[in-house]
Amino acid sequence: MTTIESLSRALPADIIITDPDVMERYLHDDAEWAPFEPALAVIRPRSTDQVLAAVTWCIDNRVAVVPRGSGTGLSGGANSLAGSLVISLDAMDRVIDVDPVERTARVQPGVINEHLRTRVAEDGLWYPPDPASAPWSSIGGNVATNAGGLCCVKYGVTGEYVISLEMVTGTGKLVRLGRRTTKDVAGYDLRGLVVGSEGTLGVITEITVRLLPLPPVGTAIVGYFDSLVAAGQGVANVTAAGVIPSALELVDKYCLKAVDDWKNMGLSADAEAILLAATDAPGAAGVEEARTIVEAFEAAGATFAAVSENDEEADAFFAARRLAYPALERLGPVLTEDICVARSKVPEVLARIQQIAQSHDTVIAQIAHAGDGNLHPLLVTPPGDDEARQRAQAAFEEIIAVALEFGGTVSGEHGIGLLKRDGLAAELSPDVIDMHVAVKRALDPHGIMNPGKVFESRPATTSQAASEQL
Incomplete structure (x- = not known):
């Protein structure tokens, strides 16, 4: 057979x-x-x-x-x-149930993020994690990488909303982790262990997430800057002012042009970079937050900063932020970074990335969940240009080294996968890596669950014994 x-x-x-x-x-x-x-x-x-x-x-x-x-x-x-x-898991795409009283939703892993958000809105509820890929990415994938998004500066990443999950482990057991109760401190947080594990511990088959009430319609603030470093200082200023916006995104001129050339959205910005902020605080508190953000942008040297009086314009800019990656993909292969640094370090790190782009003769477009220091430099290369690819890959590694130099991390939300294994090895101490490997061996003793991801070691073939897997 x-x-x-x-x-x-x-x-x-x-x-x-x-x-x-x-x-x-x-x-x-x-x-x-x-x-x-x-x-x-x-x-x-x-x-x-x-x-x-x-x-x-x-x-x-x-x-x-x-x-x-x-x-x-x-x-x-x-x-x-x-x-x-x-x-x-794309065929397991049912929203199993929504509980408006407990504010929870139980879903299969193939449910698309935006579909869940649309469904729970029918009950006046909201699922906050919103990666830029929300119209296409699945909840299971979001959980596997602990994805973030535009709203995470105020509302947090995926793991903060996963209260329980069902998983088939590498031992062939079906287990449920976590509880549907408001509080749960019984035993180790195995639910939290699985979130962000990138399929290396098991296959997630069901997820229960907590929901929030739909927030009020927010106020958008736009700031134009004549340099990326000045925009980064705007981010640092907002942080220093003690404001927690519901979104604070950075988009550079290169990305805006790519989106506009693709979608003809009529976007124009006489600036090298723009900051897009939003506040959903109600009433007078929202007005005060918006004023403080404008002042923070102006103190950083913004050439223009104001509360948007045109909802359509504000929506267009935020839509452009979400469309930046696919727009750049039309121009050629795009290698995407995912570093995260302290918000006070954003200006310096943006400056270093510009230097790396110049030294490696590589186009690096910039988008960022700037409000939480999660930077996404996009390294764009011409199709079929192997020398440009090699320069971009060298720049990619150097950006990771800069993130670690500034006390940051190699991944804020995309996960490690294959591309950032060396970066993770540099970020974590050998003792901490040993702890990861011990957990992996306990839950995947046969070494079959997504081997070779996250850590360098992998089996030479898929049929070797467990002792050869790690």
Whole structure:
């Protein structure tokens, strides 16, 4: 019996994909130049029982498991390994229930972020985590990388809203972690351990998230700056003023032009960079916050700073921020950074990134969740230019080194995947890495769960014994 025949006995035939042309789109995420290899097969399970059967089969046959959401990741975390089984969770896309009283929603991992937000709004509720990929990314993928978003400066990242989850572990067990109660301190926080684990500990099959009441309509503030460093100082000034805006985003001129050329949105900014802020504080408090933000921008040298009196204009700028990455992808391959530094260090780090761009002769466009110090330099290269690719990759590594030099982290929300394993090894001490590896071995003793992601070590083949996996 062939391996595929054995898999077909374990799972329904209609969820198994083996046609190479159909499989191709499931073999990698959006991380530029992150390697991937041909998989044994792709499956699209429709239930937890099917995921459990698939993982059990993989344990028995020593086949690596690569969990996948919508494939919008930017670090290679969902990229396939040679001979692996890719478990795509996009068909598990039901909002199972919404509890307006307890303010919770229970969802399958394939639910699209924006679809959940639209559904709970029907009950006057709000799911705050909102990555720029919200119209396309799935909740399961958001949980796997502990994604952030535009609102996280005030409302926090995904992990702060996951109260419980269901997962198939690398031991082939179906477990529930966390509680649906308001408070839960019984035992270790295993729920928190799984959030951000990038599929290396198990396959998430269900998630319960907490919700908030819909916030009031916010007030937008726009600031124009003649340099990125001045815009960075605007961010630092807002922080020093003690204001916590509901959003504080940076977009440079290069990104705005790319979006405008693509979507013809009529955007124009006589500036090298703009800061987009918002406050959703009610009444007089919101007016005062907006005034303070304008003053913070002006003190940083803004050439223009004002509360937006035109909601359509403000919406267009925020839409441009979300569209910046796909707009740049139209110009050529884009390698995306995800460093995070203290907000007071943003001006210096932005200046260093500009220097890196010049020294490596690489176009680096700038967008950022600036309000929490999460910078996303976008390294743009011409299609098919190998020398430009090599320069961009060298610049990528240097930016990571700068983040660590300034006491920051290599990833604020995209995860480690394949692209930032060296950076993580430089960020964490050997003792802390040993703790990670110990946890991995405990929950994945067969070494089959997304091996080679997050940490460098990986099996030479997917059929080696557990002792050779790490």
